[in-house]
Amino acid sequence: MTEDDPADGWFPESVAARYDAPGGANDPAVVTPAVDLLEDLADGPVLEFAVGTGRIAVPLAARGVPVSGIELSRAMAARLTGKPGGDAVDVTIGDMTTARVPGQFSLVYLVYNTISNVTTQDGQVDVFRNAAAHLRPGGLFLVEVGLPDLRRLPPGQDTVPFAVAPGSDGGGYVGFDQYDVVTQQFTSNHVTVAADGTGRFRRIPFRYAWPAELDLMARIAGMRLKHRWADWDRSDLTAASTRHVSVWEKALR
Numbered sequence: 001m002t003e004d005d006p007a008d009g010w011f012p013e014s015v016a017a018r019y020d021a022p023g024g025a026n027d028p029a030v031v032t033p034a035v036d037l038l039e040d041l042a043d044g045p046v047l048e049f050a051v052g053t054g055r056i057a058v059p060l061a062a063r064g065v066p067v068s069g070i071e072l073s074r075a076m077a078a079r080l081t082g083k084p085g086g087d088a089v090d091v092t093i094g095d096m097t098t099a100r101v102p103g104q105f106s107l108v109y110l111v112y113n114t115i116s117n118v119t120t121q122d123g124q125v126d127v128f129r130n131a132a133a134h135l136r137p138g139g140l141f142l143v144e145v146g147l148p149d150l151r152r153l154p155p156g157q158d159t160v161p162f163a164v165a166p167g168s169d170g171g172g173y174v175g176f177d178q179y180d181v182v183t184q185q186f187t188s189n190h191v192t193v194a195a196d197g198t199g200r201f202r203r204i205p206f207r208y209a210w211p212a213e214l215d216l217m218a219r220i221a222g223m224r225l226k227h228r229w230a231d232w233d234r235s236d237l238t239a240a241s242t243r244h245v246s247v248w249e250k251a252l253r
């Protein structure tokens, strides 16, 4: 197997090789509603920040929408360009805080919690600025991201479990998020144990931001909130919502 390249960040070859496994986020029941909404919002070429293996970009391009992407990990991007229909997506290797793609876009989108992979406030502001720089006047920036799970933290506790999955072979998987409410940093922790007792512990760092902070980042970048939904089906955001799909509009001038 190819070795992991540190330049690929948290999504090197060993992760890319498993990323497109059937089920979960790759289930058509998850992918199709996202592609439906993005197709509705698109009014010309679109750009996906952190396009990954093309989970969303490839089916969107298959509907006739011109799709470009920016992606940090060569291992993830190689999966995209190697899959059927992947050649329809024009991928640039780079960092979405700074990388530029030629052209003006009707829609820039950043899904699957990936704004949180940028772990500083300055970096997240740069993502908004870079999105706005790629948009034509009146163009849209869409972000899909989980709401910080802080309401599940009793005083004195910093950890929220999200999965306990024993395997039938004696192994299993445990996942939990650990929050620092002072710095807005959190880590997702993944513990996978094989049947023979050997295990792997992965810690991935993130930064959370409330929707209101994202709205200010948008304003700094010359955009205003246009829509905020709880999900891809445009359902209302409520106190029980676990994530949001937000859309900001770039000023006309």
Ligand SMILES: C[S@@+](CC[C@H](N)C(=O)[O-])C[C@H]1O[C@@H](n2cnc3c(N)ncnc32)[C@H](O)[C@@H]1O
Binding pocket: 008, 009, 010, 011, 049, 050, 051, 052, 053, 054, 055, 056, 070, 071, 072, 073, 076, 094, 095, 096, 097, 111, 112, 114, 117, 118
């Ligand atoms: C959870 S995956 C999402 C991929 C794809 N958008 C999807 O929905 O399946 C996160 C992706 O973001 C990429 N990524 C993380 N930080 C990035 C950055 N600063 N610039 C560009 N890509 C980045 C990772 O390499 C990875 O492919």
